[in-house]
Amino acid sequence: MKEPKTLQEAIIYFSDKQNAVDFVVDLRWSEGITCPKCGSKELYYVKTRYLWQCKNKECKKQFTVKTGTIFEDSPLGLDKWLCAIWMIANAKNGISSYEIGRALGMTQKSAWFVLHRIRYAMQQGSLEKLSGDVEADETYIGGKAENMHKRTREAMGIQGRGTVGKAIVFGLLERTTGDKASKAKTKVVPNTKKKTLQPEIRRSVETDSNLYTDALKSYQGMEEEFVHQAVDHATEYVRGNVHTNGIENYWSLFKRTLRGTYVGCEVDHLGSYLDEQTFRFNNRYGNDAERFSLVLGSVAGKRLTYKQLIIKRTFKQLNFLKKLI
Numbered sequence: 001m002k003e004p005k006t007l008q009e010a011i012i013y014f015s016d017k018q019n020a021v022d023f024v025v026d027l028r029w030s031e032g033i034t035c036p037k038c039g040s041k042e043l044y045y046v047k048t049r050y051l052w053q054c055k056n057k058e059c060k061k062q063f064t065v066k067t068g069t070i071f072e073d074s075p076l077g078l079d080k081w082l083c084a085i086w087m088i089a090n091a092k093n094g095i096s097s098y099e100i101g102r103a104l105g106m107t108q109k110s111a112w113f114v115l116h117r118i119r120y121a122m123q124q125g126s127l128e129k130l131s132g133d134v135e136a137d138e139t140y141i142g143g144k145a146e147n148m149h150k151r152t153r154e155a156m157g158i159q160g161r162g163t164v165g166k167a168i169v170f171g172l173l174e175r176t177t178g179d180k181a182s183k184a185k186t187k188v189v190p191n192t193k194k195k196t197l198q199p200e201i202r203r204s205v206e207t208d209s210n211l212y213t214d215a216l217k218s219y220q221g222m223e224e225e226f227v228h229q230a231v232d233h234a235t236e237y238v239r240g241n242v243h244t245n246g247i248e249n250y251w252s253l254f255k256r257t258l259r260g261t262y263v264g265c266e267v268d269h270l271g272s273y274l275d276e277q278t279f280r281f282n283n284r285y286g287n288d289a290e291r292f293s294l295v296l297g298s299v300a301g302k303r304l305t306y307k308q309l310i311i312k313r314t315f316k317q318l319n320f321l322k323k324l325i
């Protein structure tokens with residue numbers, strides 16, 4: 001049977017456990033199956049249990065294709081995992097845990113956990129630096145303090161209105177050059193101070209690149225490292241090549257997804273929704289099967305336990321969530 005090209009083909013293909021295991025094995029161990037504990041390639045295979053055992057007498061580690069990946073300790077079958085990856089890697093506007101749960105026959109709670117683990121695999125980290133024409137911008141997400149009940153506002157310690165209580169996201173976008181599509185890097189930041197934003201730029205943008213920003217003071221003073229030009233949005237939005245339209249379009253796309261799909265998006269998980277969106281954006285010209293394989297190729301070496309996911313949530317934040325977005 002040919003490798004799947006569509007969701008429907010993926011569902012049929014991965015319903016065969018051997019197909020699912022072989023597919024993950026090929027992506028994970030392209031150089032041959034390796035013991036995740038000691039690195040040995042001398043292994044026994046227990047075919048009936050899809051299980052390997054390390055021949056190294058000091059190790060004897062037993063493992064499956066799930067060991068040491070985002071699938072570890074999950075009672076869900078690979079068939080469900082792989083179809084969930086297919087769906088989230090390719091859902092243009094994201095997909096909610098309710099939808100995944102209904103479509104693949106699991107509880108919303110399981111689906112929520114599955115989605116967060118997959119987003120974790122989508123995290124691209126600090127890959128190569130951006131270069132050429134790069135736009136930098138920051139945006140505020142959710143938390144309209146003025147719409148909150150007075151008690152909620154007080155519980156959160158919010159005084160006044162405006163941007164207080166919102167989450168701040170910082171983004172960089174490398175513009176299209178030739179046949180190289182534009183790509184983005186995004187991150188939740190604690191504030192928009194110079195000492196927060198400038199290190200992010202230095203870390204992610206090659207020196208001597210063209211840097212385009214708005215007139216925010218935090219961006220001032222980088223002339224020695226970058227060719228920096230700013231537009232003051234109070235008077236103009238575009239001056240020839242100088243604008244931040246690319247990253248602003250990215251923000252509107254992200255906010256639309258948050259409003260439309262992740263109505264209950266929690267502030268402490270905002271970063272993982274960003275990872276998901278940025279992954280799809282940066283890989284938007286690939287086909288569904290390619291995006292699927294890219295995510296699946298990143299599942300190893302990543303663990304995310306349920307406890308890690310929920311540990312950050314406090315009562316205060318829970319109150320905040322209800323009013324967010």
Ligand SMILES: [Zn+2]
Binds near residue numbers: 036040054055059
């Ligand atoms: Zn071993």
